[in-house]
Amino acid sequence: MSDATLHAPAVSADTPSRRPPITVVGPVAWARASLFSSWLSTAVTLALAYLLARWIIGFVDWAFINAIWSVPVNAQGAQTQACRALQGAGACWAVITEKHRFILFGTYPYDEHWRPLVCVFLFIGLYIVSAMRRFWRKELALIWAGVLFLIGFLMWGGALGMPYVPQERWGGLVITLILSTFGIAFAFPLAVLVALGRRSRMPAIKMLCVVYVELIRGVPLISLLFMASVMFPLFLPEGMNIDKLLRAQVAIILFAAAYLAEVVRGGLQALSRGQYEAADALGLSYWQKTLFIILPQALRLVIPPLVNTFIGMFKDTSLVLIIGIFDLLTAGKTAIVEPAWQGFGIEVYVFVGIIYFIFCFAMSRYSQGLERGLNQHRVR
Amino acid sequence: MSDTAADPRLLRAPPKRGLRLSWADERFRAIIWQVLIVGVVAGVIWWLVGNTRHNLEVRRIATGFGFLTREAGLPIAESLVPYTPASTYARALLVGVLNTLKVAVIGVVLATVLGTLIGIARLSKNWLLSRIAATYIEVIRDLPLLLQLLFWYTLMQTLPGPRQAMHPVEGVFLSNRGLRLPWIQWEDAHSFALLGMVVGIIAAVVYGRSARAKQMQDGQPRKIWPAAVGLIVGLPLVIWAAWGAPFQGDIPALRGFNFQGGMSISPEYFALLAGLVTYTAGFIAEIVRAGIQAVPGGQWEASEALGLQRGKIMRLVVLPQALRVIIPPMTSQYLNLTKNSSLAVAIGYQDIVSIANTTLNQTGQAIEGIAIIMGVYLTISLSISLFMNWYNSRIALVER
């Protein structure tokens, strides 16, 4: 101790500064504070850790250790006896190995699968471009129009050496993407009009918009799809008829527009009155005011809920299963109709679920990040 | 703002002037626009109706609801009211509506409870608990509900058959035929006792209000719970005893192919309920979390400074404020749950969509069938909206 007093200034410079006790910082302290802070907390941690470990071990056993990845396929079809012998102790991923192209692309001609594959990547690219703030300009609409046009061209073909593929052969993931993306793309302008109409001072137009929004939001999507599937052909004049996929698409657009309209209305309401008054003071007409002052601000405000609505639409397109359109989920279910593969539903659901999850998770993460970014000014 | 409002010159209405038949007049333009748009919409509807009438005529499809009184001939597995295949379509559809309500009402209650628990777990200081809750919320919200329902139903089918049923407690059987629980043999006395309980609850609420009103006047707190217990529990018991206190247990037992007796929960109902509850709970958890976080920490500190206990702070200060944030999105979740129950058709629970669908198939009455489905859901949706709006306005901030 006396040494220390003698060389006090030198020592403090040479010896490394002492770490704080491990009970204050570091992993131990963290664990104490966030896992074992009280008796109750400790009990909860232990119980959860036990259950989690058991579940993970069971899952790894099922999904990897005991799993079968492929089975022989001969002229009589797939020989799935090995999978059946597992009796559920392990996953039969062979069904995915054998059927993944059918699940992803449905009944699209086998040799032309690259076309829907390119379309899937185009869709993903479109999402990524739309997600970047530097592209949030009016030109984005042009990009959307161009890409959607290109996707339609690729899917139908009929030129540049690509054989024509009628839309009843389209299927799988690309249908899910088409229904949700085209659904939003066409619902969006309609939704903006309806939202403006609902805030309009003209009573008849306001009434129409209110009735439309409340009517659609009051019924399940299934009933609209049934309507599209069974009733819609009765609405058209004799001899004219519209493809099943387009009918479902129309139902989804009408459905999405009602929900989007409410989102947009939220943005319009959130805008301060001063913006409207200032625009009026400048002597702008209604459409000038709306297009150049109100909408650009209001739409920016509603981008996070917009993304959430899109996630909802993306998931809801799976309902077309009920009217027999081959989207991702329907293709997955149809893949296990073949007698050899009956009974391997869980594997297919897991596969399909992972695809849905990847898309939705990416979008929801993005929406959360965006919300934080847009709310930055509010955070102290 | 109050200064300008007080200025009488600014309170004057703009001078009235007559409508000019000119494009420059805003009101004239508005009228033209409205006439135009309403005209277009009416025209499209008229065209569609015309086409439909023509098509129905050409295809010789009879319209009208006359089929409702015809014999349905469709089998229904579970029903809250007596039903046989010899009953009418109207009755079959009623069974469907009741089945929808059964899953919606119980689903809303359970989803609220589960969602609140998960929302609180998400805010827990325990890292593991909070992470698991967060993962649950993320995963559940990112998968289509239909996929989850199919998954639950497949899971229900992996349970053992009735002869190897799981049998944890006497009288309780869990098998792929569902869950069987002991129940009592229902008699009139039970119905009256149930009625008594409803009356008791209403009386207890009325009593509680009057006690509160008195407290407001003289500041004297009154104990409400003894009278409430007496009314809610005592009254039905007295009625039950007055009818001779019948109590006959109904224990399920394996007879023939299936279990007989007791109360049964079918796998279809269970899978639908489980899917809806776990899915909706993921959304409710986020709403509850956001609601609680929306109450500023200062409220806690201020209440503590006033010397309130923790429970009372939660109940009297934090929750009422959080509820204002929670109620509107919660309403839309309840509506979503109800509408999502229509997915029952995919897993074989016979709700209104499933039964109307079959009816439509057997009779060819597509328009009527879909109109019934839409009508039922619109009625339910509007009822929930109205109730929640009423509740919301009740708890809203009273601003002076």
Added chain:
Amino acid sequence: MKPTRLATLRATTIRALGAVALVTAAAMPALAQQAAPASGADTLGAIRARGALICGVNTGLAGFAQPNSQGAWQGFDVDYCRAVAVAIFNDPTKVRYVPLTAQNRFTALQSGEVDMAARNTTVTLSRDTSLGFDFPAINFYDGQGFMVKASLGVKSAKELNGATICVQPGTTTEQNLTDWARANSIQFTPVVIERVEEVVGAYAAGRCDAYTTDVSGLAATRSAQPNPADHVILPEVISKEPLGPFVRQGDPRFADIVRWTHNALLTAEELNITTANVDQAVAGDARPEAQRLLGKNGGLGQMLGLDNAWAANIVKKIGNYGEIFERNLAPIGIQRGPNAQWTNGGLQFSPPFR
């Protein structure tokens, strides 16, 4: 805001809106192009003009219609679509398949979304008349039966009192079941599931004691089980289920083509003409009926508005009835039974080709 900036903004907006409108306009004709005539018009002409037959099939039923791993449609009903396409175009690939659910199959045909439907549909009086269809042929005679697990020890459907029975809704099957149960005073709990793979899954998992559908479907389900011997198809057949392709009423010419396509398949089998030997038969089969069938004389094809070699083409590209049956239904365990040729004691009988 300066007017120039306003003008550019407006121009961009208008261009963007224009592009969206362009895409819509470009997409609409492609989507709505397949308009086929509704009742009473010339279906054959429309098919020829379009260059493809549009055929409604099941969304997925093993043996009858299901897409394989490559996404190509296969099955008994699908082969009928292909046979009609060969009769018209001499090309089995000129078919577009539209999967139809039990619910929208009738609307789809009524509205002209499909030209014909081969979707294992039971011929009934009301469908033939008030729904406005024609059933030109019965390509599969079926009946409704029950299948149970062998371990239950049930020998007759009459013993099913109190059982849980799996059934698909919205079909004649469901109504037959309730009729039969009432006639025999049998109480049962239904499990009603729309999609076939779900209902089969439910039965296989033991959710139901019995599964009821057409006997062919039962046989197919049974053979698909890991151990078919564990399942018994009960002897009772509670209904008649004649299945056949159907077309819109009011176009007898197209109905004739479907009818005689079926008859050609049957006659080819009766005459022992197969894919393998049809070329030889065309070259040198001396039997008069074979000559008429294969278009060597008689000019029967022209009477139908087709090429005279239509039947020879069908047999060459698709096979005869027996070959179609062997290819699609035998592997899933369905016997010829009532669908044998009348010469073998079955019900399949073709009127003469003359």
